[in-house]
Amino acid sequence: MKTMIGLWIVTLIPLMGCGSDGQAANNPLVDNIIEVSPADLQFAAAGEEKTIRIKAAAAWALKDDGQTWYSLSANSGYVGESVVKITALKNSEEKERSAILSFTSGTNYKQEYLLKQSKGAIENYVPEGYSLVWQDEFNEGTTLGDDWTHEVQKSGWVNNELQNYVNGEVYGKRVTELADGKLNINCFKGSDGKIYSGRVYAKVNTGWKYGYFEARILLPKGKGTWPAFWMMPVGNDWNTNPWPMCGEIDIMEEVGVVPNEVSSSIHTQDYNHTKGTQKTHAMTIDRAEGEYHVYALEWTEDAITTYVDGKVQLAVTKQQLGSGHNQWPFHYAFYPILNLAWGGDWGGMNGVDESALPVTMKVDYVRVFQKK
Incomplete structure (x- = not known):
């Protein structure tokens, strides 16, 4: 009986550490619940679509910062690997622009992710003469x-x-x-x-x-x-x-x-x-x-x-x-x-x-x- 109890305790600990219902996110000792690659994204001024890969130890949500120059293909995911496509529109401003995405999981975990887009140019439509x-x-x-x-x-x-x-x-x-x-x-x-x-x-x-x-x-x-x-x-x-x-x-x-x-x-x-x-x-x-x-x-x-x-x-x-x-x-x-x-x-x-x-x-x- 003592041996069986010991085995039960050993197998329970890892389950608590990576539960798919967000328990990992509520554990302040777990720091790397979400890993995103690449570390950030840089878009060309002309606009383009890029992909980020997410490895997660718990269910997660993704929130934009309200800007409209980019869009996300998904705003949530689960344990394991996921892919989110991010599409940036053409930048017609004569300055670089940036955005901050927020990953959250459970009640305690938050991670920010940076998007940048190169400076664009305002097109000239004035007729000749x-x-x-x-x-x-x-x-x-x-x-x-x-x-x-x-x-x-x-x-x-x-x-x-x-x-x-x-x-x-x-x-x-x-x-x-x-x-x-x-x-x-x-x-x-x-x-x-x-x-x-x-x-x-x-x-x-x-x-x-x-x-x-x-x-x-x-x-x-x-x-x-x-x-x-x-x-x-x-x-x-x-x-x-x-x-x-x-x-x-x-x-x-x-x-x-x-x-x-x-x-x-x-x-x-x-x-x-x-x-x-x-x-x-x-x-x-x-x-x-x-x-x-x-x-x-x-x-x-x-x-x-x-x-x-x-x-x-x-x-x-x-x-x-x-x-x-x-x-x-x-x-x-x-x-x-x-x-x-x-x-x-x-x-x-x-x-x-x-x-x-x-x-x-x-x-x-x-x-x-x-x-x-």
Whole structure:
């Protein structure tokens, strides 16, 4: 009997040390529950897929750090060997980026794993023959400069939108702010229950007649969001030249209820959405809500063409639509607009989800070019 007891004790100890139900992770004496190879990952700027191998003495979980430039093929595993594929998207930022993954097991064990990606480059989509005449890279200060004008309007002002446009700070938070070289347009719910957001105009008193206009933007997520980059005429007399007679150029619009589908439109007296005759084109962009993309307009005397990352979105000409003011009012200066609406006729067509708030539209830069 004594011999049998001794054998039982000897065989029990290793079982306790490597139980598949996570017991090893709860034992502070066990340090190497998870071994990962290679020790870290370095991705090329162009983007690629790589594999890590995990040897585990207990069940484990894997959590990302919330960044969207990479994805994981699995987020958990068991005792033994496992493989996880990690896919990195193309890096279009002019700086290296990194991420920290977290392996956990049981209640006591945590191990971090480093991902890095080489510095990329922002592609140049500007057509030949254009030179830069104005830009804002949002690299200086914490608030917008004198070239920008905030709209101030209550909810319901246009399109039955739910947000209140303000200038400055509301309940301790700004609707627009500069941080990390980006313009953040913030939409949030105040302590009074109202929704606040930002709408800003660049060079509202002068604008530009013809040119190539572009902005690099990361769109927010959430049912109810309605971000836009668009243009309206300078100094317009709304009594004699009302909308849509005055003309409108929508370079980019997106609604969170149809995520990652971006569109461009023009509106004129003869071609507008109230008649269902507006000229519009939409395309689905991979990770429009997770990555920066370049939205652009080339506007000449006879043509309007919009682009997403250098690809044509909408192309219309004066010859196609007609040369009269009711067909082609694009013969005077327009100014660029950036805004983040909430709800409304389009953004709220299927309702809104306030649990998504707060949300932010991020703008890396706005640039204007004209022909040399």
